[in-house]
Amino acid sequence: MWEYTKKVKEFFLHPKNVGEIESPDAVGEVGSITCGDALKLTLKIDKETGRIADAKFQTFGCASAIASSSALTELVKGKTLEEALKLSNKDIADFLGGLPDEKMHCSVMGREALESAIASYRGVVPLPESGERVVCKCFDVTEEKLRKVIIENRLTTVADVTNYTKAGGGCGSCIPDIEAILREIWSLKQAAERPREPKKLTNIQKIALIQDVLEKEIRPRLQADGGDVELLDVEGNKVIVALRAMCVACPMGGVTVKGIEEKLRELVSGDLVVEER
Amino acid sequence: MKPIYLDNNATTAVAPEVLEEMLPYLRELYGNPSSMHTFGGQLGVKVREARAKVAALLGAEPEEIVFTSCGTESDNTAIMSALETYPQKRHVITTRVEHPAVYNFCKYLARKGYRATYIPVDSKGRLNMEAFYKALDDDTAIVSIMYANNETGVIFPVEEIGTVLRERGVLFHTDAVQAVGKIPIDLKKLPVDMLSLSGHKLHAPKGVGALYVRKGTRFSPYIIGGHQEHGRRAGTENTASLIALGKACELAAENLESEVPYLTRLRDKLEQTLMESCPDPRINGDTGHRLPNTTNISFEYVEGEAILLRLDEYDICASSGSACTSGSLEPSHVLRAMGVPFTAMHGSVRFSLSRYNTEEEIDRVIGVLPPIIKELRALSPYGREKLAAEKASQCASSST
Structure with a gap:
């Protein structure tokens, strides 16, 4: 059972500003019924003062999703658009006296709906979806969103990222990608300090190192999802692997190979190419 | 205020009669049934009685009942026992709707190099029998299919499955944790080799379960140690709880x-x-x-x-x-x-x-x-x- 604060319970049981504003000035819709939560935010904006005159919401989701949405509407009312945009997901969570870690994504959803509503009001055409790299296919989370939430909330672990965005909480095949993004964001400095010229590995050292990385870093993760990978051969910088068990049938197979390649490039040699056979 | 408790597939209230029955063994009668002295040894009789009551509910023989700590232990034991006693066979069949006690155990086995097949169900949660027949092969060590699903309550055709498996000479285990005490089960007629049950799903306390192992079934213990349960499950008997389970089974038989x-x-x-x-x-x-x-x-x-x-x-x-x-x-x-x-x-x-x-x-x-x-x-x-x-x-x- 989740430990919700009194305020979350209050806003869940008696939500404020439920509904849809008729002929709204701004509409923000995020989430989907597939993912388990979704929010439609409608705003009335006073043209003269530029302030949010009214805000209403409709939410499909759990208690904290409903409470976060309601909290959002309370927070934005009376604010100018600039002020509203300064609200972070943490402000929503704080307003409610905090949310359980696993439920932080509910506050992120609120913040996203607000952004999307204001963008629509300002006539910003949302980027075509194809242009964005979707990292988590299970919950349709883009790299852009991940980076934003990671930086804003100073997230450092995959578990945190899952709590805040759901990414990685489904099939788990994007976890190496999330790790790579986290590493890139928080260890840019380290990377810069890394020696430019990696020491030259002999073939035997290289194969041993590849095996070691597969064994310690990659296989346990795949096995956790019922999959596996086997190293078949190494030809120069080409690493030939075979995916086993669940990975064979998994539509995310391509993603898995990519993840393995990233990991090997990082830990063994930057010029490695992974091929599946 | 007393809650309106409609979550009995998660766990059940301990029946007042059951609590009554077990309390003396938590208070004054705390002995170890393996002891030579009367104070401990007298509990052996009570354990025997409890075993007979569990067996009676299922139409089994008392010596076919092994007490365990929970349904999960019973499930793990049954599957592991089959793999240990048929080491040349490396394939396990279960379903996609199985309880994690079996489902995740099969996933674990798959990581250890065994082959696991998960039989699909249709939109009403009914087992795809065609897929089941197809999955069976000479490598199959055990089929573990639940008696009734914990989430939907759907009952699987255990008799049909068991009949086929008996003809094929393949071991059949059923996780009957949700079925025992809720519907009549007669193992004299049902072709099942092993069956799991859990105390707290039928008004006994948590922390006690049982595994039925049909006479003549090859068996290998999962928990190794002392001689308890005729060497089939080591560890000092949880006397109070298994006496409670016996009582709960007796009540279930009366009330069914x-x-x-x-x-x-x-x-x-x-x-x-x-x-x-x-x-x-x-x-x-x-x-x-x-x-x-x-x-x-x-x-x-x-x-x-x-x-x-x-x-x-x-x-x-x-x-x-x-x-x-x-x-x-x-x-x-x-x-x-x-x-x-x-x-x-x-x-x-x-x-x-x-x-x-x-x-x-x-x-x-x-x-x-x-x-x-x-x-x-x-x-x-x-x-x-x-x-x-x-x-x-x-x-x-x-x-x-």
Whole structure:
């Protein structure tokens, strides 16, 4: 059972500003019924003062999703658009006296709906979806969103990222990608300090190192999802692997190979190419 | 206020008679049945009696009952025993809707190099028998298929499966944790080699279970140590709890005949009324082959955790297969295996009754839940056109 604060319970049981504003000035819709939560935010904006005159919401989701949405509407009312945009997901969570870690994504959803509503009001055409790299296919989370939430909330672990965005909480095949993004964001400095010229590995050292990385870093993760990978051969910088068990049938197979390649490039040699056979 | 407890597939109240029976063994009669002195040794008789009562409920022989610590231990033991005693066979068959005690154990085995096949189910949660026959091969060491599903209550064709497996000479284990005590089971007639049960699902306390192992079945213990349970399960007997389990089985045997129609009636009343008075409901599972105490209903376009927490305000206890209640971010693997539509997947609620539920309690739920669903529907951005259309047609019909 989740430990919700009194305020979350209050806003869940008696939500404020439920509904849809008729002929709204701004509409923000995020989430989907597939993912388990979704929010439609409608705003009335006073043209003269530029302030949010009214805000209403409709939410499909759990208690904290409903409470976060309601909290959002309370927070934005009376604010100018600039002020509203300064609200972070943490402000929503704080307003409610905090949310359980696993439920932080509910506050992120609120913040996203607000952004999307204001963008629509300002006539910003949302980027075509194809242009964005979707990292988590299970919950349709883009790299852009991940980076934003990671930086804003100073997230450092995959578990945190899952709590805040759901990414990685489904099939788990994007976890190496999330790790790579986290590493890139928080260890840019380290990377810069890394020696430019990696020491030259002999073939035997290289194969041993590849095996070691597969064994310690990659296989346990795949096995956790019922999959596996086997190293078949190494030809120069080409690493030939075979995916086993669940990975064979998994539509995310391509993603898995990519993840393995990233990991090997990082830990063994930057010029490695992974091929599946 | 006493809660209205409709979550008996999760756990049950310890029956007062059971508690009464076990208390002396937590107080003064704390001996070890293996001891030579009378103080401990006298408990051996009580353990024997308890074993006989468990056996009687199942139509088994007392020596076919091995006491364990829980249903999960029984399940793990059964499967591991088959793999240990048929080391040349490396294949396990189970289902996609199995309890994690078997499902995740098979996943674990697959990581250890065994082969695991998960038989799919149809939209009503019925086993795809064709896929089952196809999956069977000479490498199959054991088939582990649940007697009845914990989420939907759907009962599997255990007799048919067992008959085929007996002909093929393949071991058959069934996780009957949800079935024992709820429906009659007669192992004299049923071709099952091993069967798991759990105490706390039938009004005994948590922390005790049993594994039925048919006479003549090759067996290898899972917990190694002392001589207890004739060398089939080491560890000092949990005397108070297994005496409690014996009592609970005795009560179940006594009550079964009257309980099945009683629970069926209450469950059907609950289900039918909710189906009539809530917007867009659907029953998950094959209503023709179901435990008498279980109903799993999805309310489309609303989310399960929200429903449960609203019910909680009225001290009504139920459970849901929604993502938010599963501890992970994905909804129930059972509902997913059944291909329940996404609009209904997150809004599932399971009510599971016991002999202690009353008609008044059911009436209370019937009164409380429909307004909750309607309120949550009013909050939801989905299914609004449908709601509006229904309203319009209702208005039209009421005006004529």
